[in-house]
Amino acid sequence: MKELVVLSGKGGTGKTSLTACFASLAQPAVLADCDVDAANLHLVLVPEAERRETFHAGREAHVRSEACRGCGRCAAACRFDAMSLDGPSDSAMVDPLACEGCGVCVFVCPADAIDFSERMAGSVMTSRTRCGAMAHARLNPGADNSGKLVSWVRQQARRLSEELGCPLVLIDGPPGLACPTMAALTGCSHALVVIEPTMSGLHDLDRILALTRHFEVPTSVCVNKWDIDAEKSAIIERRIRATGGHFAGRVRYDRGVTQAQMRARTAVEEGAASAGDIRSVWGAVAERLAIDTVDG
Amino acid sequence: MRIAVASGKGGTGKTSVAVNLAVIAGRTATLVDCDVEEPNAHIFLKGDVSSTDTVSMSVPAIEENRCTGCRACVEFCGFNALISFGGPPLFFPDLCHGCGGCRLVCPAGAIVEVARPLGEVRRIDAGRCTLVEGCLEVGVSSPVPVIKAAKAAADGDFVIYDAPPGTSCPLVATLRGADYVLLVTEPTPFGLSDLRLTVEVLRQMNMEFGVVINRSMRSESLIHDYCHHEAIEVLGEIPEDRRIAEAYAAGRLIVEALPGYRPLFRSILEACLERVTA
Amino acid sequence: MKIVFTMQGDGRDGLMDRRFGRAETFLVYNSETDERGLVANSAVDAAMGAGLKAAESIVALGAVALVTGECGVKALHALHRAGVKVYSTDSTTFADALEDLRQGNLREARPA
Numbered sequence: 115m116k117e118l119v120v121l122s123g124k125g126g127t128g129k130t131s132l133t134a135c136f137a138s139l140a141q142p143a144v145l146a147d148c149d150v151d152a153a154n155l156h157l158v159l160v161p162e163a164e165r166r167e168t169f170h171a172g173r174e175a176h177v178r179s180e181a182c183r184g185c186g187r188c189a190a191a192c193r194f195d196a197m198s199l200d201g202p203s204d205s206a207m208v209d210p211l212a213c214e215g216c217g218v219c220v221f222v223c224p225a226d227a228i229d230f231s232e233r234m235a236g237s238v239m240t241s242r243t244r245c246g247a248m249a250h251a252r253l254n255p256g257a258d259n260s261g262k263l264v265s266w267v268r269q270q271a272r273r274l275s276e277e278l279g280c281p282l283v284l285i286d287g288p289p290g291l292a293c294p295t296m297a298a299l300t301g302c303s304h305a306l307v308v309i310e311p312t313m314s315g316l317h318d319l320d321r322i323l324a325l326t327r328h329f330e331v332p333t334s335v336c337v338n339k340w341d342i343d344a345e346k347s348a349i350i351e352r353r354i355r356a357t358g359g360h361f362a363g364r365v366r367y368d369r370g371v372t373q374a375q376m377r378a379r380t381a382v383e384e385g386a387a388s389a390g391d392i393r394s395v396w397g398a399v400a401e402r403l404a405i406d407t408v409d410g
Numbered sequence: 411m412r413i414a415v416a417s418g419k420g421g422t423g424k425t426s427v428a429v430n431l432a433v434i435a436g437r438t439a440t441l442v443d444c445d446v447e448e449p450n451a452h453i454f455l456k457g458d459v460s461s462t463d464t465v466s467m468s469v470p471a472i473e474e475n476r477c478t479g480c481r482a483c484v485e486f487c488g489f490n491a492l493i494s495f496g497g498p499p500l501f502f503p504d505l506c507h508g509c510g511g512c513r514l515v516c517p518a519g520a521i522v523e524v525a526r527p528l529g530e531v532r533r534i535d536a537g538r539c540t541l542v543e544g545c546l547e548v549g550v551s552s553p554v555p556v557i558k559a560a561k562a563a564a565d566g567d568f569v570i571y572d573a574p575p576g577t578s579c580p581l582v583a584t585l586r587g588a589d590y591v592l593l594v595t596e597p598t599p600f601g602l603s604d605l606r607l608t609v610e611v612l613r614q615m616n617m618e619f620g621v622v623i624n625r626s627m628r629s630e631s632l633i634h635d636y637c638h639h640e641a642i643e644v645l646g647e648i649p650e651d652r653r654i655a656e657a658y659a660a661g662r663l664i665v666e667a668l669p670g671y672r673p674l675f676r677s678i679l680e681a682c683l684e685r686v687t688a
Numbered sequence: 689m690k691i692v693f694t695m696q697g698d699g700r701d702g703l704m705d706r707r708f709g710r711a712e713t714f715l716v717y718n719s720e721t722d723e724r725g726l727v728a729n730s731a732v733d734a735a736m737g738a739g740l741k742a743a744e745s746i747v748a749l750g751a752v753a754l755v756t757g758e759c760g761v762k763a764l765h766a767l768h769r770a771g772v773k774v775y776s777t778d779s780t781t782f783a784d785a786l787e788d789l790r791q792g793n794l795r796e797a798r799p800a
C-alpha cells in the first residue's frame with residue numbers, strides 16, 4: 115500500500131480541488147482528509163458516513179460554581195487570561211476559547227472547585243464516496259487540528275485500504291508547516307506540492323521542500339494557475355529541475371474548477387478546461403509512485 | 411478603532427483586502443500582520459524597519475543539583491514538554507505552553523523560569539501607512555504570544571489586524587479586543603463552508619462582523635443567500651478579475667495597480683467605520 | 689537485553705508499525721531468553737509529544753535498543769540521552785526486522 119500526500123504552503127492554492135480530481139482519476143483509492151481545519155474534500159466527494167466517533171484532545175477547566183469561593187487565585191495564576199471573576203455570578207468563569215488546558219488553576223484552587231476533563235474536539239468519520247472510501251474529521255469551532263487527529267485519520271484510511279485491498283491512500287494534507295503537516299507527511303511514499311506562481315508561493319516553496327527533504331519523502335511539484343504569472347511559473351519549474359527535483363506539470367487558471375465545485379463534482383468529471391492539465395500531472399505523479407516502489 | 415480582517419482558510423484574498431484598506435485609510439493607519447507563521451503583508455507594504463523587538467515566553471529551567479527526580483513536574487505537564495528517565499527531567503521547549511505549572515508543583519524548588527525567544531515584532535514605515543509585523547521563529551509552535559505582542563505594539567488610532575487563517579487559538583487571540591470583524595470569503599462551496607465555521611467562532615465571542623465577497627461573480631448567489639438567511643451584512647464585493655490576481659502575484663496593491671478599484675475599497679472602509687460608531 | 693519493536697494493532701499479527709510514538713503496541717524482546725512480551729503504548733493518545741512520552745516508556749521498560757520505522761528528532765534526542773540505541777527498519781514484520789538486527793543490517797539512527 116502506498117500513501118501519497120498532497121501539500122501546499124498556504125491554503126487556497128487549489129490543493130483540495132486537485133486532490134478530488136486525483137481521487138476520480140486514481141480509482142480505486144482510499145481518501146484521507148487531513149486538512150481538518152478547512153475540511154473541504156467532503157463538499158466535492160459528498161461522503162455518506164458509515165462510522166462516527168467523538169474525538170478528544172487535551173483537557174479543559176470547568177468551575178463548579180457551587181464549590182467556588184471566588185478567591186481569584188485561579189485567575190491570578192492563569193497565564194492565558196482564561197479565568198475571570200467579573201461574570202454575573204460570584205464564581206470564577208472559564209473562557210473555553212482562551213483555556214489551553216494546562217491545569218494550573220486546578221492545582222492552585224484551594225476549594226477543589228475546578229474539574230479538569232477531556233476536551234471534546236470534534237468527530238472523526240469513515241465514509242463511502244463515489245470515488246472510494248474516505249476517512250475524515252470535523253473540528254468543533256475553536257479547536258485545533260493536531261498531530262493526533264491527523265494520525266488518526268491516516269490510520270483509519272490505512273485500515274480501510276487493507277480491508278478493501280486498495281493499493282493507494284490519497285491524503286489531502288493540512289496547510290502550513292506545523293505539527294499536523296509533519297504528521298501527514300511522515301512515512302508517506304510520495305508527496306505532491308501544489309504551488310501558485312505568486313510571491314508568497316515562491317517563498318513557501320523552499321520551506322515546504324525543506325520539510326519533505328527532512329522527512330525523506332520523495333517529492334513532486336506542480337504549479338496551479340500557472341498562466342497568472344508565466345514568468346514565475348518558469349522560475350519555479352527551473353528551480354525544481356535545477357535541484358534534481360521532479361516537476362509534475364502545470365495546471366492552467368480555470369474558472370471551471372469553481373463551477374464544478376458548485377455542482378459538487380471534480381473538474382475532471384466535468385471536463386473543465388484544465389482537466390487535461392490535471393490528467394497529465396496525475397499521470398506524471400502516478401508514474402513516480404510506481405518508480406518509488408521498485409526502488410524502495 | 412480596531413478592525414480585524416479574517417477568513418476561515420488561507421487564499422481568500424484576506425491579506426489583499428487588509429493591505430488595500432490600510433492604504434486607503436492613509437498615513438495614520440497601522441496594519442498589524444497577525445499571521446505570524448507566514449507574515450506576508452510586507453510583500454505589498456515595503457519600507458524601512460524602524461524598530462525590532464524580541465518576543466519571549468517564560469519557560470522552565472531545571473537546577474539539577476536541587477532536583478530530587480520526583481517527577482512531579484513531569485506528571486503535571488499536560489503537553490509532554492518534560493520527560494524523565496529517573497534523574498532530572500529533560501525539557502523540550504517546542505512543546506511548552508509556558509503555563510508555569512511545573513515550577514508551582516516542584517516540591518524541591520528546583521525549577522526557575524527563563525525567557526525563551528519566540529519571534530519578533532517589527533515596525534515598518536511603509537510610507538502610505540505603518541506596518542507592524544509579528545514573525546514567529548522557525549520551529550516555534552506557540553504563535554499566540556507573538557500575536558499579542560504585535561497587537562500591543564500598534565498604537566495608532568486606526569488599526570487593522572490581518573488575522574491568521576483557521577479558526578483556532580491564533581484567530582481567537584487576534585480577534586480579541588477588535589471593534590469589528592470583516593470576513594473575507596469566496597463565492598464557492600469551499601468558501602461558504604469555511605465562512606460558516608468562522609461565523610460560529612465569532613458568535614461564540616459575541617463579535618460584530620460583516621462579510622466581503624472576493625472574486626465575486628454576479629451570477630452566483632451562494633454567499634448572499636447564506637448571509638441573508640443568517641442576517642449577516644455584506645459590506646462589499648470585489649469582482650472576479652484576472653488583473654487583480656495578476657497584481658497580487660506581482661506583489662502590487664490593487665488600489666495602485668488598478669486605481670478604478672479605489673472607490674470600492676473606500677466604501678468598504680466607510681461601511682466598517684459606520685458600523686463601529688453606530 | 690531487552691529490545692523494543694513497534695507493532696501495529698495489538699501486536700499479535702507480528703506486523704511492524706513504522707511509527708514510534710503512535711504505534712499501538714510495543715513488543716519487548718529479550719535477547720538472552722528469546723522471550724517476547726506485548727505492551728500497549730500509552731502515548732498513542734497524546735495530542736502532542738507522543739514520541740517523547742513513548743521514549744519515557746521505552747526507558748521504563750528497561751530496553752537498551754528500539755527498532756522502528758521512524759523516530760522523530762525530539763524522541764531520538766531523548767533516547768540518545770537515556771543511552772537507548774535506535775535502529776530504523778523498512779521491514780514490515782517483526783521476524784524480518786529481528787533477523788536484520790541479528791545480521792547487523794540495521795542502520796542506527798543518531799541525533800543530528
Ligand code: SF4
Pocket residue numbers: 216469470486487488489490491492505506507508509510511512513
Ligand atoms: S511551563 Fe507548563 S507547559 Fe511548560 S514545561 Fe512547565 S508545565 Fe509544561
Ligand code: SF4
Pocket residue numbers: 472476477478479480481482483484498499515516517518519520521
Ligand atoms: S518536580 Fe522538581 S524535584 Fe521533582 S523532578 Fe521536577 S524538577 Fe525535579
